[in-house]
Amino acid sequence: MMSPDGIGHLLRGLREKAAHTRREQAEHLEKVSGRYVDPDNIKRWETEKRLPVPDRHDLIAIGYGIPVQEVKRAVAASRRFRKVVSTSVLLDDQEEVSPVERREFLGVSILAAGMAAEPWGRLAVAVAGPSVDSEEADKLVAATAEMFVSEHHLPARLLADRLGGHLETLTALIPRSGPYRQALTVAAGETAALAGWAAYDLGDMDTARNYYKTAALAGREAGHPAVVALAMGYASYAVAADKARDMLSAAQEHVRGAGYAAARSWLAAREAEEAAAIGDREGAVRALDRATTAFDYADPDAEQAWVRFYQRSRLDSLMVSTYARLRHRDLGQAAGEALDHLGDDDSKVSIAVLSDVATGYILSGDLDQGVAVGRRFVEAAAATRTTMGRERLASLAALLPEQHSAARELDEHIRAALVA
Structure with missing residues (x-):
C-alpha cells in the first residue's frame, strides 16, 4: 500500500512522463550526479519498499528536475503513511482490536493519508464516520495551501492527481466537520479552483469550467467571496477579452478590505491587460493604477496561498503586456524592470514573465532584446508544458519578422517546441 501523494507516485509519474525505463532513469541519475545508481533502487523508491535516504534527495531533485523541497515533502508523506496505515492493525489479531479503536484508527488514517481518493477510502469514510477536530482541520487547510505552492513547479498532470485526492478527502469530511465546516468548505473551493487551473493547463476546458463553477459555489456557500474572486481570475484566461x-x-469587488491587497492587484492588472486587448486605453491605464497602488500595500507571502506567485516580476510582466498592446512609451523601461525582478526564478511564473517581456520588446521594435528574451521563454515553456505556454509560443511566433535572421531562427525553435 502506497501513499497517494508520496514519493512512489511522484517518481513513477515523472519517469513515465520522460518515457524512461527504470534502467534508463538510473543511468540518467548516474550521468547527472556522477554517482552509481542501482536500477533496483528506482523500483524500490517507486513502490515505496524503500524510501530515499536524505543524502539522495539532492540527486533525485536534479535527476528528476524538481525542487529538493518537493522530494522531501513526498518522502515525508510516504513516511507518515507508513506510520499511520499499519496493515497489521487492521488485518492481524482482529479479536484484540475493539470496534471503537478500529473506528478511530480508520478515521485518523483517512485524514492523514488522503485515502478518500480511492473507492475503498470513500467506503471507509462512510463506515468509520470520523469527526474533524481543530488539529485535523488545520492540517487539511495547510495541505490546501501547500498545493498552491507546489503548483509553481509541479507538472500539471501530477498536480491534478494530487488535487483530485485532496478534494475527495475534503468533500467526504465536510458533512461531519461541525464547527470547521466553513474552513473546510473554503479549502475545498480553493482546491477546486486550482484543479480547474490544472485542467486548463492540460487543455481540458470543460473540466476546468466545471471546477471553476464548483469553486465559486463553495465560496458563496462558505460566505467567503475571495474564493469566488479566485475562480473568476483563473476563468478569465479562457474567455474572450471583453468578457474577461x-x-x-x-x-475585484469580492476582495475588498484588509488582507487582500495582492489579490486586488493581480485582478486589476489582469483587467488592464484585457482592457488593452480590446483597445480600451483609458480603462487599461486606470486598472494599472489600481494594480500598482494595491501592490504597495500587498504582502503576497503573508496573504492567501493562492497569491504567492504574484511577486513584483509578475505585476511588471502584466504591465509590460498592457503597455505592449497600448504601444505605451514606458514599455521598454517596464520590460527591463520585469527581468530585473524576475532574477533566476525558474518556476512556472517565469513562463508568463518571459513571454510578456519578449513580446513587449518585439512590439517596441527592439528585436535583438526580444529575440534574446524569447530564447529564454522558449526554454522555460518547453521545460514545463502548459496550455498557456503553448498559446504564448504561438502568439510570439506570429510577431516575428521573416527578414530578421535571429527572429527566423527563434521562430524555428518555437515551431519545434510546439510539435515536440
Missing part, C-alpha cells in the same frame, strides 16, 4: 475584462472587474 468585465469578469475581472467584478472579481
Whole structure:
C-alpha cells in the first residue's frame, strides 16, 4: 500500500512522463550526479519498499528536475503513511482490536493519508464516520495551501492527481466537520479552483469550467467571496477579452478590505491587460493604477496561498503586456524592470514573465532584446508544458519578422517546441 501523494507516485509519474525505463532513469541519475545508481533502487523508491535516504534527495531533485523541497515533502508523506496505515492493525489479531479503536484508527488514517481518493477510502469514510477536530482541520487547510505552492513547479498532470485526492478527502469530511465546516468548505473551493487551473493547463476546458463553477459555489456557500474572486481570475484566461475584462472587474469587488491587497492587484492588472486587448486605453491605464497602488500595500507571502506567485516580476510582466498592446512609451523601461525582478526564478511564473517581456520588446521594435528574451521563454515553456505556454509560443511566433535572421531562427525553435 502506497501513499497517494508520496514519493512512489511522484517518481513513477515523472519517469513515465520522460518515457524512461527504470534502467534508463538510473543511468540518467548516474550521468547527472556522477554517482552509481542501482536500477533496483528506482523500483524500490517507486513502490515505496524503500524510501530515499536524505543524502539522495539532492540527486533525485536534479535527476528528476524538481525542487529538493518537493522530494522531501513526498518522502515525508510516504513516511507518515507508513506510520499511520499499519496493515497489521487492521488485518492481524482482529479479536484484540475493539470496534471503537478500529473506528478511530480508520478515521485518523483517512485524514492523514488522503485515502478518500480511492473507492475503498470513500467506503471507509462512510463506515468509520470520523469527526474533524481543530488539529485535523488545520492540517487539511495547510495541505490546501501547500498545493498552491507546489503548483509553481509541479507538472500539471501530477498536480491534478494530487488535487483530485485532496478534494475527495475534503468533500467526504465536510458533512461531519461541525464547527470547521466553513474552513473546510473554503479549502475545498480553493482546491477546486486550482484543479480547474490544472485542467486548463492540460487543455481540458470543460473540466476546468466545471471546477471553476464548483469553486465559486463553495465560496458563496462558505460566505467567503475571495474564493469566488479566485475562480473568476483563473476563468478569465479562457474567455474572450471583453468578457474577461468585465469578469475581472467584478472579481475585484469580492476582495475588498484588509488582507487582500495582492489579490486586488493581480485582478486589476489582469483587467488592464484585457482592457488593452480590446483597445480600451483609458480603462487599461486606470486598472494599472489600481494594480500598482494595491501592490504597495500587498504582502503576497503573508496573504492567501493562492497569491504567492504574484511577486513584483509578475505585476511588471502584466504591465509590460498592457503597455505592449497600448504601444505605451514606458514599455521598454517596464520590460527591463520585469527581468530585473524576475532574477533566476525558474518556476512556472517565469513562463508568463518571459513571454510578456519578449513580446513587449518585439512590439517596441527592439528585436535583438526580444529575440534574446524569447530564447529564454522558449526554454522555460518547453521545460514545463502548459496550455498557456503553448498559446504564448504561438502568439510570439506570429510577431516575428521573416527578414530578421535571429527572429527566423527563434521562430524555428518555437515551431519545434510546439510539435515536440
